[in-house]
Amino acid sequence: MSKILVIAEHLDGKLNSSTARAVSAAAAVKPEAIDVLVLADNVDAIAADAAKIDGVSRVLTVARAENAHPLAAVLAPQIAKAADGYSHVFVPSTTFGKDVAPRAAALLGVAQLSDVMSVEGTHTFKRPIYAGNAIVTVEAEPSHVVVATIRTASWPAAASGANNAPIEALTLDVTLPSHTRFVELKQGASDRPDLQSASKVVSGGRGVGSKENFDIIFKFADKIGAAVGASRAAVDAGYVPSDLQVGQTGKIIAPELYMAIGISGAIQHLTGIKDAGTIVAINKDGEAPIFEVADFGLVGDLFKILPELEAALG
Amino acid sequence: MKILVGYKRVVDYNVRIQVKPDGTGVVTDGVKLSANPFDDIALEEALRLREKGVAEEVIVVGIGPADLTAHLRNGLAMGANRAIHVVTAEAMQPLTAARTFQKLIEKEQPGLVILGKQAIDDDANQTGQMLAALWDRPQATFASKVEIADGKATVTREVDAGLETIEVELPAVITSDLRLNEPRFIKLPDIMKAKSKPIDVIEFASLGIDSGDHLKTTHYAAPPKRSKGVMVKDAAELVAALKQKGLL
Numbered sequence: 001m002s003k004i005l006v007i008a009e010h011l012d013g014k015l016n017s018s019t020a021r022a023v024s025a026a027a028a029v030k031p032e033a034i035d036v037l038v039l040a041d042n043v044d045a046i047a048a049d050a051a052k053i054d055g056v057s058r059v060l061t062v063a064r065a066e067n068a069h070p071l072a073a074v075l076a077p078q079i080a081k082a083a084d085g086y087s088h089v090f091v092p093s094t095t096f097g098k099d100v101a102p103r104a105a106a107l108l109g110v111a112q113l114s115d116v117m118s119v120e121g122t123h124t125f126k127r128p129i130y131a132g133n134a135i136v137t138v139e140a141e142p143s144h145v146v147v148a149t150i151r152t153a154s155w156p157a158a159a160s161g162a163n164n165a166p167i168e169a170l171t172l173d174v175t176l177p178s179h180t181r182f183v184e185l186k187q188g189a190s191d192r193p194d195l196q197s198a199s200k201v202v203s204g205g206r207g208v209g210s211k212e213n214f215d216i217i218f219k220f221a222d223k224i225g226a227a228v229g230a231s232r233a234a235v236d237a238g239y240v241p242s243d244l245q246v247g248q249t250g251k252i253i254a255p256e257l258y259m260a261i262g263i264s265g266a267i268q269h270l271t272g273i274k275d276a277g278t279i280v281a282i283n284k285d286g287e288a289p290i291f292e293v294a295d296f297g298l299v300g301d302l303f304k305i306l307p308e309l310e311a312a313l314g
Numbered sequence: 315m316k317i318l319v320g321y322k323r324v325v326d327y328n329v330r331i332q333v334k335p336d337g338t339g340v341v342t343d344g345v346k347l348s349a350n351p352f353d354d355i356a357l358e359e360a361l362r363l364r365e366k367g368v369a370e371e372v373i374v375v376g377i378g379p380a381d382l383t384a385h386l387r388n389g390l391a392m393g394a395n396r397a398i399h400v401v402t403a404e405a406m407q408p409l410t411a412a413r414t415f416q417k418l419i420e421k422e423q424p425g426l427v428i429l430g431k432q433a434i435d436d437d438a439n440q441t442g443q444m445l446a447a448l449w450d451r452p453q454a455t456f457a458s459k460v461e462i463a464d465g466k467a468t469v470t471r472e473v474d475a476g477l478e479t480i481e482v483e484l485p486a487v488i489t490s491d492l493r494l495n496e497p498r499f500i501k502l503p504d505i506m507k508a509k510s511k512p513i514d515v516i517e518f519a520s521l522g523i524d525s526g527d528h529l530k531t532t533h534y535a536a537p538p539k540r541s542k543g544v545m546v547k548d549a550a551e552l553v554a555a556l557k558q559k560g561l562l
């Protein structure tokens with residue numbers, strides 16, 4: 001029987017919704033137990049949130065000052081130790097999970113699966129390669145623990161509220177390295193919805209033209225209560241910070257509504273939005289590849305169309 | 315200080331890859347191959363560190379089939395001092411690649427290893443982290459800025475929440491993100507010069523590495539296609555359509 005350890009992702013004392021998505025993937029394995037591991041300095045609030053997620057059997061906590069920031073070199077040895085007795089270790093495929101999971105897998109001497117998008121059996125999974133242009137079925141050896149990152153856009157967050165899983169403190173006998181130190185985190189301060197979990201996203205590309213012009217994207221997003229994203233070209237040109245990049249090497253998202261404005265639709269961008277419910281494209285070039293995947297396309301100048309959209313919304 | 319750079323050859327990022335109809339793989343015959351874009355960035359960073367006097371030698375490493383030589387010559391033409399070619403006909407999973415780098419580290423004793431954050435064929439994003447674990451050294455992944463002084467690297471990392479800065483003691487593994495730098499173009503005279511630069515050839519089998527390939531790819535499929543939707547004529551029609559779907 002399978003027993004799965006899900007590694008909790010959190011920031012500023014709050015559980016990230018990517019954790020509940022990894023729990024959904026764990027549930028698809030139909031395991032005997034799903035335990036969530038919380039590694040933090042102050043674990044209580046995070047553990048309490050994790051205990052509420054449907055399907056969670058136990059929440060295990062390790063409260064150590066060294067766990068204040070998510071340093072892979074510090075967390076991986078603890079995860080490798082805690083993995084003992086589990087058949088699977090699941091981690092969200094976010095920058096947090098991508099950083100820590102391979103390090104933990106290597107300490108365990110096992111290969112790692114990246115970006116699991118579907119569970120076909122206890123040891124059979126599907127994942128994308130080549131920027132999502134091919135989907136492979138991968139079989140893991142049952143004699144090894146399966147360490148996998150979970151493609152968050154492929155999984156809904158498991159419901160939360162009805163559960164009240166027990167919380168247990170875990171003591172792990174591991175020495176932690178001091179060769180890696182946290183200096184600072186500059187967060188893109190924003191009271192807009194979070195790009196990775198928002199139901200609506202409005203993204204701007206190179207077509208927006210400048211940092212100042214990008215206000216038109218922010219304004220429209222605010223009007224409809226959407227998060228803001230961007231293409232790589234817009235980030236590279238300095239219109240917006242890097243944490244807004246959507247795509248193969250940025251964020252992979254699955255909002256109900258995605259609006260691509262002044263974005264051409266390169267494969268590296270499209271791989272980030274494949275799972276969006278409805279895609280809207282606004283582009284002055286009727287031949288832009290984005291129109292091949294858009295549910296609704298509108299050809300025209302974004303600087304003319306966005307004010308018209310706002311007016312039409314009333 | 316020596317810097318070891320991962321220099322993988324992959325299907326060029328502009329190629330729209332096709333899955334073979336029988337599901338046994340993707341079509342690579344006659345397809346353009348190039349350096350993994352992140353590895354060009356890794357190499358550029360190593361060259362800049364050498365130009366600043368932080369490093370003396372930059373070594374590009376390619377693990378792959380016998381015909382990798384021309385690809386490694388590109389790395390040499392860009393400016394690497396020498397290359398190491400670990401020859402294997404098999405495609406390699408990240409854990410085995412990491413174990414291979416670990417063997418090279420034992421021999422070369424670099425102060426820094428810079429790999430790409432991900433290879434754009436397998437999109438694994440694992441090798442650097444695994445190598446750092448096996449080597450028992452720090453990792454600074456997804457780097458968009460690297461500063462080296464006093465035996466330490468201060469690295470700014472592109473993370474989901476924003477930009478994180480960490481400080482790691484050397485030796486360490488750094489993996490490059492897109493905005494770390496813009497790789498230089500190769501100039502014709504450099505191609506000529508690269509011809510005389512050394513490439514060490516090592517048979518993978520001679521390294522005595524236990525394969526970590528515990529994952530078997532059993533089937534390849536094309537992704538589900540999104541069907542082309544409708545074109546609307548103006549803003550009012552778009553708003554009406556989205557309202558009708560309950561999206562606005």
Ligand SMILES: Cc1cc2nc3c(=O)[nH]c(=O)nc-3n(C[C@H](O)[C@H](O)[C@H](O)COP(=O)(O)OP(=O)(O)OC[C@H]3O[C@@H](n4cnc5c(N)ncnc54)[C@H](O)[C@@H]3O)c2cc1C
Nearest residue numbers: 205206207231232233247248249250262263264269284302
């Ligand atoms: C290894 C690698 C990884 C990558 N990862 C990513 C990634 O994660 N995410 C990503 O997005 N890209 C990524 N890219 C880059 C990608 O290949 C494209 O270069 C990028 O997506 C282009 O951005 P864009 O569509 O904004 O710019 P462009 O391709 O320049 O398109 C701009 C569009 O705006 C339109 N336009 C211009 N003015 C107006 C106007 N006034 N009104 C309406 N439309 C207008 C134009 O018609 C054009 O279609 C990656 C590339 C590589 C090599």
Ligand SMILES: Nc1ncnc2c1ncn2[C@@H]1O[C@H](COP(=O)(O)O)[C@@H](O)[C@H]1O
Nearest residue numbers: 320321377429430432433438439440441
């Ligand atoms: N066969 C290889 N040859 C050279 N470098 C490699 C190889 N495999 C992986 N790497 C390095 O590891 C990085 C990450 O690869 P991956 O973990 O496969 O996404 C690449 O960008 C390379 O720098």
